[in-house]
Amino acid sequence: MIINVARIPESGLKFHEEEPGEILGLGEADEMRAAGPVSCDLYAQVVDEILIVRGTLSVPLEVHCARCTQIFSTTATDSGFLRDFPGIQGTEEVDVTEELREALLLSLPRFPLCGESCKGLCAQCGKNLNGGPCGCRKIEESGSWGALNSLKL
Numbered sequence: 001m002i003i004n005v006a007r008i009p010e011s012g013l014k015f016h017e018e019e020p021g022e023i024l025g026l027g028e029a030d031e032m033r034a035a036g037p038v039s040c041d042l043y044a045q046v047v048d049e050i051l052i053v054r055g056t057l058s059v060p061l062e063v064h065c066a067r068c069t070q071i072f073s074t075t076a077t078d079s080g081f082l083r084d085f086p087g088i089q090g091t092e093e094v095d096v097t098e099e100l101r102e103a104l105l106l107s108l109p110r111f112p113l114c115g116e117s118c119k120g121l122c123a124q125c126g127k128n129l130n131g132g133p134c135g136c137r138k139i140e141e142s143g144s145w146g147a148l149n150s151l152k153l
Contacts, residue, residue, distance in 0.1 A: 001100060002093045003044055005051060012045035021059055023101050032108065035073060036060040040100060042081070051085040051094055057104055066111040067120035068128050078107045 021034025042055035058077040083099045119129035127134035
């Protein structure tokens with residue numbers, strides 16, 4: 001996203017822009033991908049030759065659950081976006097795309113879950129346990145580790 005510094009009045013300028021979701025650089029091999037455009041509600045102001053940009057960013061995502069691997073939809077949001085760009089004297093335009101990308105990538109969930117109650121996959125057969133039990137027999141652990149696992153603390 002390019003901000004035209006010459007168009008910003010002294011009181012500042014509020015604007016809404018949409019950038020393609022591809023600016024995030026998430027590929028098909030990643031656990032998540034942008035499902036729509038990046039929405040930017042920003043306020044820009046020039047103060048003492050410094051461009052200050054603040055606002056809210058959001059992007060819809062399609063994400064693989066970290067427990068059950070099912071794909072679900074969510075939205076990544078950064079409601080406290082704030083960046084300054086010093087030394088803009090004589091500059092017509094400032095490209096803030098990389099800063100938008102960085103802020104949204106930092107707001108992505110590290111281990112996304114389709115729900116707090118997600119049961120994940122069976123460790124033996126790989127069945128999604130959210131659809132019900134799998135029918136595998138519970139493996140009895142023997143030895144000292146088995147005794148420690150059976151302790152109720």
